[in-house]
């Protein structure tokens with residue numbers, strides 16, 4: 001099954017990166033948020049993947065209908081890609097999934 005991905009045509013031109021700037025779990029200045037999000041869009045490791053708990057709140061922050069409803073799936077797919085490529089330890093993935101489940105229980 002093909003995994004969902006960030007849309008470079010949208011995200012690399014996004015001036016606000018509101019999905020990150022309005023995240024309650026990730027605290028980055030705008031320039032750094034753009035830099036880290038660009039890394040994700042290009043399939044590279046990003047600190048965002050260590051901190052994202054896949055809560056889904058960024059769905060409300062993103063103004064782009066074409067990507068917003070896919071955001072949680074896209075974050076999960078990006079993390080899985082990097083685990084499979086050996087660029088992120090499985091423990092980080094597992095921890096994120098536990099935290100995500102806890103956030104969902106709140």
Ligand code: SF4
Pocket residue numbers: 010011012014015016017018019020037061062063064067068071
């Ligand atoms: S997901 Fe939405 S808010 Fe985030 S960079 Fe892409 S277009 Fe911008």
Ligand code: SF4
Pocket residue numbers: 019020022023024025026051052053054055056057058059072075
């Ligand atoms: S899914 Fe939640 S934790 Fe991850 S970037 Fe979006 S708002 Fe932040």
